[in-house]
Amino acid sequence: MTTAELVKALAKRLGVSQKQARTLLDGYVGAITAQLAQKNSVILRNFGSFSVKDVAEKRAYVPAKESLCLIPAHQKLHFKPAKRLKDEVSEAVPHE
Amino acid sequence: MSSVYGQTLLDDMVQRQGLPMPLVKQAAQEILAVIREGLMSNGIVNVSNFGTFRLKLAAARQGFNPQTRERITIPAHQRVIFSPCKALRDLIQPVHHPVIPIGPDVTPQRTAAMSTPIASAGPLATKRIMPPAQPVTEKPETSELPPPGSTTVTPERRVTPDRRHHAEQDETETTEAPHQPHTTKQNAPDVASRLDAFTDSANAIALEAEEETDTTGRSKKGLYLGAAALLVIAAVTASLMYDSSPKELPAAVITTPSADSRPASTPLATDTLPPEAQVTVAAPATVEAETSANEEVDYSTLYTEMADTQPEAPLASVAVTGEETAAETVSETPPPAQVTETTVETTTEQAPPAITKPVAIATDKPTTFFFTEQTHKITNGESLWRLARQHYKNPLLWPHIYQANAALIDNPDSLRQGRTIILPSLQGTADNLTKTDRRNIAEGYYLTYLYYKNTGNKDAFFALLEAKRYDNKVVEEHRSLLRLSKVEEIMLGHQETMPF
Numbered sequence: 264m265t266t267a268e269l270v271k272a273l274a275k276r277l278g279v280s281q282k283q284a285r286t287l288l289d290g291y292v293g294a295i296t297a298q299l300a301q302k303n304s305v306i307l308r309n310f311g312s313f314s315v316k317d318v319a320e321k322r323a324y325v326p327a328k329e330s331l332c333l334i335p336a337h338q339k340l341h342f343k344p345a346k347r348l349k350d351e352v353s354e355a356v357p358h359e
Numbered sequence: 360m361s362s363v364y365g366q367t368l369l370d371d372m373v374q375r376q377g378l379p380m381p382l383v384k385q386a387a388q389e390i391l392a393v394i395r396e397g398l399m400s401n402g403i404v405n406v407s408n409f410g411t412f413r414l415k416l417a418a419a420r421q422g423f424n425p426q427t428r429e430r431i432t433i434p435a436h437q438r439v440i441f442s443p444c445k446a447l448r449d450l451i452q453p454v455h456h457p458v459i460p461i462g463p464d465v466t467p468q469r470t471a472a473m474s475t476p477i478a479s480a481g482p483l484a485t486k487r488i489m490p491p492a493q494p495v496t497e498k499p500e501t502s503e504l505p506p507p508g509s510t511t512v513t514p515e516r517r518v519t520p521d522r523r524h525h526a527e528q529d530e531t532e533t534t535e536a537p538h539q540p541h542t543t544k545q546n547a548p549d550v551a552s553r554l555d556a557f558t559d560s561a562n563a564i565a566l567e568a569e570e571e572t573d574t575t576g577r578s579k580k581g582l583y584l585g586a587a588a589l590l591v592i593a594a595v596t597a598s599l600m601y602d603s604s605p606k607e608l609p610a611a612v613i614t615t616p617s618a619d620s621r622p623a624s625t626p627l628a629t630d631t632l633p634p635e636a637q638v639t640v641a642a643p644a645t646v647e648a649e650t651s652a653n654e655e656v657d658y659s660t661l662y663t664e665m666a667d668t669q670p671e672a673p674l675a676s677v678a679v680t681g682e683e684t685a686a687e688t689v690s691e692t693p694p695p696a697q698v699t700e701t702t703v704e705t706t707t708e709q710a711p712p713a714i715t716k717p718v719a720i721a722t723d724k725p726t727t728f729f730f731t732e733q734t735h736k737i738t739n740g741e742s743l744w745r746l747a748r749q750h751y752k753n754p755l756l757w758p759h760i761y762q763a764n765a766a767l768i769d770n771p772d773s774l775r776q777g778r779t780i781i782l783p784s785l786q787g788t789a790d791n792l793t794k795t796d797r798r799n800i801a802e803g804y805y806l807t808y809l810y811y812k813n814t815g816n817k818d819a820f821f822a823l824l825e826a827k828r829y830d831n832k833v834v835e836e837h838r839s840l841l842r843l844s845k846v847e848e849i850m851l852g853h854q855e856t857m858p859f
Binding site for chain 1: 397
């Protein structure tokens with residue numbers, strides 16, 4: 264599903280134009296991003312939580328450099344789906 | 360670093376965009392609902408300037424309840440993964456510190472693993488396959504060796520350690536390339552120490568035999584010299600035997616050909632010994648040429664002979680050589696060893712660049728092979744490595760299968776499901792391969808080398824090293840076609856051939 268499709272579906276549900284829907288989506292995503300930029304966790308009920316995680320320095324083989332490398336400590340974004348989202352999705356999508 | 364809930368976001372939106380709260384609230388709900396539904400229907404939802412949500416299948420696995428310590432099966436399920444877009448990643452981690460390579464002296468485990476069946480096979484294979492037994496083929500000479508024979512041979516052989524030493528020095532001087540020398544240096548001391556261990560050992564006969572194989576393997580010149588020396592010994596022993604006891608004649612006759620001295624057309628003729636000895640002494644080099652010519656003609660008889668003698672060959676011969684006991688019992692042991700050697704030579708002559716299948720001939724009469732030929736239909740998830748482990752009890756023998764099915768297998772690393780391949784028979788056990796087995800495996804490794812070379816795999820060379828380890832002749836035959844770098848030449852020179 265592309266962003267355009269998402270916007271279309273959103274516009275239909277909200278009964279607004281696609282342009283407005285796009286503004287709303289951007290505003291919402293922007294609000295999440297602003298919080299994450301401040302390293303705040305964002306918790307969305309029944310959907311999941313975004314948080315910034317610290318990754319410690321480590322050694323790992325880097326294929327591009329063809330050698331063992333020291334990967335410096337850094338931070339990364341982590342998303343943890345809510346139990347309900349997980350269960351719902353898992354039920355809906357077949358998995359053999 | 361605090362936690363923020365949905366309401367804060369809504370307040371933020373209202374404040375910034377000046378939109379009515381109910382609309383914003385409903386929009387937030389709907390956005391999440393649409394993403395959820397998109398995941399269910401599509402499995403992937405991309406939100407621009409934010410990231411991508413997608414589903415990933417997690418297979419069922421065994422877990423346990425940490426409270427009750429009860430084993431439970433976690434069923435297969437879908438996981439929701441979010442990968443932030445680059446802009447968001449950069450926002451979280453604005454400065455990317457460079458990744459620092461840690462010097463080349465810390466070898467990444469991956470590089471060894473990448474060449475799994477080939478490079479990493481080295482030490483393991485050596486441990487598992489190499490028997491402490493002495494060379495089988497040299498046995499007749501060494502055990503029968505009379506004092507005069509040994510004196511004639513020793514001065515020439517003493518040269519080899521020096522030569523080896525020189526080669527080592529050259530290697531340490533010339534290795535300057537960034538990655539290759541690393542492995543070279545690792546190999547060199549290993550080889551050297553092993554050789555030292557050999558030289559230190561009090562077992563002089565074993566040493567001689569060992570060096571003999573080395574000289575023959577090292578160069579053509581060495582081969583001729585070694586052959587010449589062996590011819591002399593053979594001739595001497597033969598004449599001695601003939602003089603002393605006419606009853607032991609057959610034994611003497613059979614032992615001589617293993618020195619490459621004897622036309623294969625007369626392996627069973629017992630009366631023709633004296634002319635035989637004369638010929639060998641007269642002109643060793645020419646006789647060898649003749650031998651090869653004659654062998655080509657007569658190999659069929661040899662095969663039948665081999666088929667008869669084969670059953671006891673692997674176990675019996677090694678048991679005796681290991682103990683190095685009776686010089687007189689030689690009359691029983693040499694036939695299998697000698698015959699297998701000659702057969703291999705004949706196949707050598709038969710098989711020019713395009714590699715034929717000597718196995719087929721050998722398996723005509725399946726006697727008590729460790730593994731008898733079978734056909735096998737490839738099913739999902741199978742690999743040569745796995746098949747070899749399953750049927751030959753040693754995964755390192757996988758090139759044996761590859762060699763026999765070279766036409767059917769385009770990529771030795773991945774098999775096509777549904778194809779029927781042949782699992783060739785294995786004459787010796789995994790720990791105790793016969794010469795034919797070794798040759799097939801070496802050819803398999805050589806084919807692997809060619810494949811890797813064509814596909815640009817930089818670990819190709821390790822396959823060649825393995826080929827040499829199993830059977831040097833295979834490498835020597837194709838030596839002229841190989842374009843090896845200087846470092847590779849040196850490495851190849853240091854690769855030991857597995858002793859018999």
